[in-house]
Amino acid sequence: MKTPLGSYQFRVEDNVVYQTFRGMFSGHTAATYLSETKKMINQFDGKPFSMLIDISDMLGLTPEGYEMIDKFNHWLNSQNLVAKAIVVSNDVIGKIVSERVPELKKQNVRYFHDLHDAIEWVKNTQTNNSL
Numbered sequence: 001m002k003t004p005l006g007s008y009q010f011r012v013e014d015n016v017v018y019q020t021f022r023g024m025f026s027g028h029t030a031a032t033y034l035s036e037t038k039k040m041i042n043q044f045d046g047k048p049f050s051m052l053i054d055i056s057d058m059l060g061l062t063p064e065g066y067e068m069i070d071k072f073n074h075w076l077n078s079q080n081l082v083a084k085a086i087v088v089s090n091d092v093i094g095k096i097v098s099e100r101v102p103e104l105k106k107q108n109v110r111y112f113h114d115l116h117d118a119i120e121w122v123k124n125t126q127t128n129n130s131l
Helices: 027-042 063-077 091-100 102-106 115-128
Strands: 007-015 016-025 049-061 081-087 110-114
Touching: 007 027, 016 027, 027 063, 049 063, 049 115, 063 091, 063 110, 081 115, 091 102, 110 115
Parallel strands: 016 049, 049 081, 081 110
Antiparallel strands: 007 016
């Protein structure tokens, strides 16, 4: 989906929510994609699932957007999330995300620079947790 300053794509495959973000995002845009994500996760109906989020081409997010993502992750922590892989362009981005979204500390999260490594980790985590 196109946004004023970027785009995002979502899909669900084999109990994994795949998300890709490009460009800049505001609080308003974050509210929209978080609502869509919540609908996808609710379709799992309590079954275990994982997430793979590619933000390697994301340029930024407003402070309001980070607050919304943290609140969303608080809700996500009450779901049956097994693992979350986040693909970043560099380690600094991962550290910023970790600082701005403290609810991530309660999740099984790993940061990657390579999309294929992230996919492999999510698949192995699914296998080990019998998704």
